[in-house]
Amino acid sequence: MAFLIAAAVxxxxxxxxxRWRFRPAPFLRRGFGTDVAYLLTGHVATAGVxxxxxxxxxxLVGGLGVPRLTMSRWLAVPLAVVALDAxxxxxxxxxxxxxxxxxxxxxxxxxxxxxxxxTFRSHLVEQALRRLxxxxxxxxxxxxVDVAGSAAAIFVAWAILNHANLRLxxxxxxxxxxxxxxHRLHHLPATTERNLGTMLTLWDRLRGTLVAAEPARPYAFGxxxxxxxxxxxxxxxxxxxxxxxxxx
Numbered sequence: 001m002a003f004l005i006a007a008a009v010x011x012x013x014x015x016x017x018x019r020w021r022f023r024p025a026p027f028l029r030r031g032f033g034t035d036v037a038y039l040l041t042g043h044v045a046t047a048g049v050x051x052x053x054x055x056x057x058x059x060l061v062g063g064l065g066v067p068r069l070t071m072s073r074w075l076a077v078p079l080a081v082v083a084l085d086a087x088x089x090x091x092x093x094x095x096x097x098x099x100x101x102x103x104x105x106x107x108x109x110x111x112x113x114x115x116x117x118x119t120f121r122s123h124l125v126e127q128a129l130r131r132l133x134x135x136x137x138x139x140x141x142x143x144x145v146d147v148a149g150s151a152a153a154i155f156v157a158w159a160i161l162n163h164a165n166l167r168l169x170x171x172x173x174x175x176x177x178x179x180x181x182x183h184r185l186h187h188l189p190a191t192t193e194r195n196l197g198t199m200l201t202l203w204d205r206l207r208g209t210l211v212a213a214e215p216a217r218p219y220a221f222g223x224x225x226x227x228x229x230x231x232x233x234x235x236x237x238x239x240x241x242x243x244x245x246x247x248x
Contacts, residue, residue: 002018003157004153004157007160007161008157010069011018011116011160011164012091012116014166015164015166018169020166020167021166021167022114022165022166022180022184025115025165029113029115030113031111031232033234035111035120036117038120038121038122038236041234042120042127046127050134054135054148055145057135057139057216058145059142063123066140066142068142069142069143073147077150077151077154079149080147081151082135082200083137083204084138084148087134087135087136087137087200088130088155088198089196091133091206092130093196094129094133095126096193101125101126101129103241103245104123104126104241106223106226106230107230107241109187109192109223110223110226110237112222112228113221114165114221115164115165116161116165119159119160120164123237124238128196130139155199162182162183164180168180174201175201176201176202178198178200178201181214182201182212187213187221187222188215188219188221189220189222189225190215191211194209194210195209195210195211196209
């Protein structure tokens with residue numbers, strides 16, 4: 001938690017600097033309160049759920065006689081980060097490909113502004129799916145809870161960076177890593193099905209869904225066909241997917 005708070009503080013500070021800022025935006029921008037509510041209800045309040053799932057699931061799998069992972073922490077944490085990124089990629093792919101799940105994932109794409117706080121705008125159903133699917137490889141491998149926690153902290157810190165309102169010279173990393181520039185393309189209506197990865201570009205490269213060419217500015221983030229019409233506010237967005245599914 002201390003690592004995540006420190007990472008968020010650094011990103012927030014950089015977003016206030018004209019040199020690094022992608023485009024001007026106030027700290028208390030539109031939707032700030034909504035995204036704080038998502039941060040508190042979808043992440044802070046459920047922070048231990050995924051780790052509990054890793055602990056319980058790992059014990060159950062171990063009880064079946066599946067060999068457990070044994071290696072140094074310095075090697076285990078990077079491998080756990082890769083495994084967690086792969087699991088999140090699968091969850092993210094499902095959120096885009098399954099119509100019912102897309103209705104819930106629309107909320108994340110409804111944000112008109114990308115910054116550190118926009119990272120956390122996601123419906124509780126999406127959070128449940130990600131927390132169930134993303135750690136599956138960690139559970140199968142028997143990754144210790146403390147290693148899983150370290151990997152999760154690194155993953156979330158990178159997600160915060162990728163959503164940040166920053167213009168950083170990270171092009172040299174893009175053959176390997178998703179950068180803020182690449183992730184911004186995912187939030188554009190025209191390329192919302194591309195760049196589904198959070199950390200590694202590998203998964204999009206394997207599927208042929210990585211895009212690096214930028215469109216003409218200014219950027220307009222949002223969902224295809226609902227760029228400015230999707231409901232705002234935590235409560236309205238909490239019930240909107242259910243309302244739409246019930247009426248379809």
